[in-house]
Amino acid sequence: MLLEIKDIHVHYGKIAALKGISVDVDQGEIVTLIGANGAGKSTTLKTISGLRPLSSGRIIFDGKDISRMPGHRRVLAGIGQAPEGRGIFPGMTVTENLLMGAYARKGELTKDLDEVFELFPRLAERKNQAGGTMSGGEQQMLAIGRALMTQPKVLLLDEPSMGLAPMLVTQIFSIIEEINRRGTTVLLVEQNAQQALQVADRAYVLETGTIVKSAAARELLDDPQVRAAYLGGGTQAGR
């Protein structure tokens, strides 16, 4: 297992956001966490990347317990995240944003930059534009590209489809598949369950801080309960 989350509990003050979540992510997989608003999907990702402290439980990454490691060191260990709401640096240009992704490591960066620009040709067209002045879709591409610049072993994506036009959502998801094909493990959090289940190998369904179901993504697509709750009723048609 590349990433093992064992029974983690996370609290915001006294309120329990995660009540014993266990998730496994194997090398080379795309795993998705789906669920409604407030189910604890984003909190799970933030806990893995170290932005939230956990109250109990353990996170094992690459054979090492990283539960108490500060967030900025987890980046070097190989956890890259495109945060919720994109979190790009508005005053920095596209290139500066991408170079921030490589802040923690040394070495030649042109090759990595070129790879990101190849994945996202739109970013290459806007190298010198300030991040804050770009459209939502471009910002999402930048957020993913910047996370790739950290050379992650596992890429955590928090709602990459949020607020994007349907056509752009499809584009983003096909890029996620491409990233995975090139060897990066992906842990994807999505409200857009339909899209997420189509690209993922396995999925976990979260409800109010606990996992209520876990199975292969294909199976969940046909699961009557999941379809009723997250895929828009009993019809087969997605978007």
Next chain:
Amino acid sequence: MNTNDTKTAGTKTVGGKTTTAQDMLGAAAARARRRAERAPKALRLVTYLLVLPFETLGGVGERFRDWWGGLPGYGRWTAYVLLILGAIALPSPRIASFMSPYTDWPTLLFFPIGGYILLALGLNVVVGMAGLLDLGYVAFFAIGAYTMAVLATKYGWGFWEILPVGIVITALSGLILGAPTLRLRGDYLAIVTLGFGEIIRQTARNTDYIGGPNGIGGIPHPPTLTEWEIPDAEPFTSFGLAGVSPFQYGALDGRPYYYLMLLAIVLTIIFVKRLENSRVGRAWAAIREDEDAAELMGVPTFRYKLASFAIGAAIGGLAGVIYAGQAVSIVPALFTFIVSATILAAVVLGGSGNIPGVMLGAFLVAWIPERVRGLQDYRILMFGGVLVLLMAFRPEGLLPSRRRKAELAEGTGGMGSLGAEVGGPGTQAAAEVNK
């Protein structure tokens, strides 16, 4: 010395290309007109007249930045040297009657003007560069001043020995304040720092060892370095500087203290500018723009926030030591919240994050109340009015950094921040179509 900045820019550009200067004024007028159109009908003309000078200043600033960016290295160095020479000539009696009709001009230049500029440079490291709101910055000024007072009067140390010690002590106090509080963010951090500022003042008031509310008197001046006088020759005679002993720190002449402050300011600018362009500066920019994202990029955010607090504190301490070296006596009442607020106003007003901007802001904040002293009690009203107008019509500050403008424009899709015309809904739509 700050106002020179923009003025030279204006004249040089106009001298070179008159047409572009006209374009620039036209563009500024157009921007002002657009802003006025958003105001209620009856207020349009007033709004236009109020906005126009700010838009013009902004245009000049942008133009100056382009000109400056295209300047070769030796050109910049010449400009730096000229600015420093200008600053050296600044206490000249020739401009004193205009600049300061009510008080001694060189003393005014030393403090509050020079002092505020140095403090604003220090607070800018915390507020402008790392993006942390500190409402208790006066505490570090106080700690620096008290370090000077205590070590000089009770232990007999000289100014030059105390200077580095004072800087180290205030830096440490910044660490001590920062370590527990920098886990907080935004408003919470502001409230805690506000408390810290008051704690320092109240502690000074209630500690008999350092004089309680009466403070410490009889602080010695810095020892004279040399009695050398500026010779009575040109160009010094014309500037009215002949016969000044710039390194002899007495009770009457404010000019030597001003030169000391000037040296501290110049060294601080060099230090801060180098930091800004370093790895540390990049980390601060990332923290300021999105702290969580910075952590996700591998920036040890807590450590860098702490560093900004310590460095900002050290600069405040430097200002405090120099101030106490001239003031002879200091009392806790000098270090009230209003000083923190004023310095913060200087930083925000001038253009948070931009060094020439915060210096201009500090100059205005220090100078305007003294210049209008003749209005007696109305001067504070006037000062307040000027602040309100500035913030209403130019929220990004007088000379904002380009990056800061982009940060402020976030979410609005405002292409205006990149020097293009205002990007309303049309620009957004165009961008989507291109996909």
